[in-house]
Amino acid sequence: MSRVRNRVNKEAWKKLREVCIIGTGMHKFGRWPDKGVEAMSRVAIQEALDDAGVEFDDIQAGWCGRVSNITSTGLNVFGAMARNGILVDNVEKACASSSTAVRIATWAVAAGIYDVVLCVGVEKMERGLVTAGVGGAGGDPLDAFFAYQMGLFLMPAEYALRAVRHMSEFGSTPEQFAQVSVKSHKNALMNPYAQYQIDMSLQDVMNDVMIADPLTRSMCAPSTDGAAATVICAKEVAHKYKGKPITIAGWSSGTPEYNPRAVGDDVTEGFVRRMGQEAYDLADVTPKDIKVLQVHDAFAPGEIFAIEELGFCEEGKGGQFVWDGAADIDGEVAVNTDGGLESRGHPMGATGIAMLAEIVKQLRGEAGDRQVPGDPEYGMIQNMGVGGCNIFILKT
């Protein structure tokens, strides 16, 4: 840990302008074989602009997150807005691409360079892309070669190994992991943008096709097409627009201190814990303040690991936490209220903004049937990608 060098200058951050999200929009996640990234993005962008009450011509700069075929995507999806002459950059950080877009946008607005900007995340995924796996990127070629030979190049295998170790060290059970998916599917029933709106019992999840023991198919994020967009603006000008502003209170970003010869939680646990701590520190809050949380459950155990690593329960108790309903909508902290990656879907480039959109809805009290009770003041997202993580803490 002593080698970590990326700590943000908090004093400097506090001197910058406050930044908020004033609008979000999404194209329903799912399989959209007949729609291109442009068509999906247009729907998400228009919804975000309408939500914010911001005109097309008010947008001063833009960032686009996408993973596959990113080249020139921003130009294409911003379309006529780009033809207004605004700067549009493309950014990529695997499954954390669009939260990277939002982070960069946040800096530019906080620094005063722009007042009102737009971020878009979009993806068209090949069937089986996630399960085919991009894991192991970032290691050196020899590591990757051995990882592949051992089946570790496949994301489900990586998560399954961590899950098995968690079971062995802490006594968590396959049923607890499965319960994550049961909860996700239940939440997604109340989210019209979700890819899957299917009620699944514990037995349904446990009896689904086995992918990598203990992970069955419904404990893995699907391949998804979709788009999400958000309008970011300086708090001092937010009153000009109708969208209720939700402030970006803190953020963090970094890369795992990666030990390519480690397996299980040795690889990343300290990392997410550190990232969470940096974001809490920047926002001057603790986990107790966070009432709604979206985490990167690309595979069901991921939610349990994140709940522990972000400090919502003791190490090793995450499985029980979920099993006891503490992560339910009316629990201690509502986790993945929109269905998470597993049920809302995971179009890689769009996931980060979708997470933020859910927190914005929850903090505004606009989440409908899945609204977290008690007027939550703070919400948080943890968006992981190969090579990094972006965390945001939002406040009303």
Add this chain to the structure above:
Amino acid sequence: MSRVRNRVNKEAWKKLREVCIIGTGMHKFGRWPDKGVEAMSRVAIQEALDDAGVEFDDIQAGWCGRVSNITSTGLNVFGAMARNGILVDNVEKACASSSTAVRIATWAVAAGIYDVVLCVGVEKMERGLVTAGVGGAGGDPLDAFFAYQMGLFLMPAEYALRAVRHMSEFGSTPEQFAQVSVKSHKNALMNPYAQYQIDMSLQDVMNDVMIADPLTRSMCAPSTDGAAATVICAKEVAHKYKGKPITIAGWSSGTPEYNPRAVGDDVTEGFVRRMGQEAYDLADVTPKDIKVLQVHDAFAPGEIFAIEELGFCEEGKGGQFVWDGAADIDGEVAVNTDGGLESRGHPMGATGIAMLAEIVKQLRGEAGDRQVPGDPEYGMIQNMGVGGCNIFILKT
């Protein structure tokens, strides 16, 4: 022009910290079939760190620019540095990818979020990629279809059409365009990092294989492999390191106000002029202050267009300007002193930082045989990509 909405808040920019470049490094540009992006980047990164006198562990964040196969590149090329836990993002803006990395890094440092960061640009190019062309991206599918049918989807054709229109409107000649390439090749003879170190006479250039009349092969940027890196830091901490700081005095970035039904300079001329003006404005300088300039001569006429659009001569006089030697190393403004895209080479993701590296060398007085005389105080780059442009003005 009235639709342009991306003007930077100059007052806010002036309140931020001054940012400088304290080190640059490159892997020699050329054809490197046996080297991956990691191997080339490592050479460029080490050279940049050595030049700056910055240790590996001092780097707090990183950005990587690449066009093809960008996914996870940053993580791979930063290697053990990423394993220190620092944030590493990938950014893409076609041929302006690595200058986009530098712009975002500049914001983060100016805002005080980080003190010392690293940017890398890298590319491995398929043979013929540029001449096969990515032009036309950004238009709608129907425009792209017609553009392709008309041969306009090919970059050389786009530049050739603009060149022919320039000849027709202003009386410029194929010899003037060819002279750009003669000068570039002459300058590249003095640049050990250049892909081509071949002396070419006007006759050699004019008699080369015709690609798109009036552009012969040596008037087109080649396909290139290469990497470039730069260490960016806050001016207030630059004294801690040995690299002589060169200040980022101004920048601009935007997207052409694109009219897909226009051809020739209608498409972009107003754009580069506007971008140049924004950068001059931010840096409080005029073209008269700039003594060394790297422009995006993906094709030879591009240098002439840029010289005009950036205000170094009247509209239509750029051909004569180059022909008269005013863009030579000892001319009014030394243009593409390192050989430019045509002779130094154009590994898309690396080009922007290579341009900056040349300006840094020139302003430090470290450019050896190709040193611009008279201790230049200001230098400028114009890095174009499909979908945008980044301009930087540097000062000693």
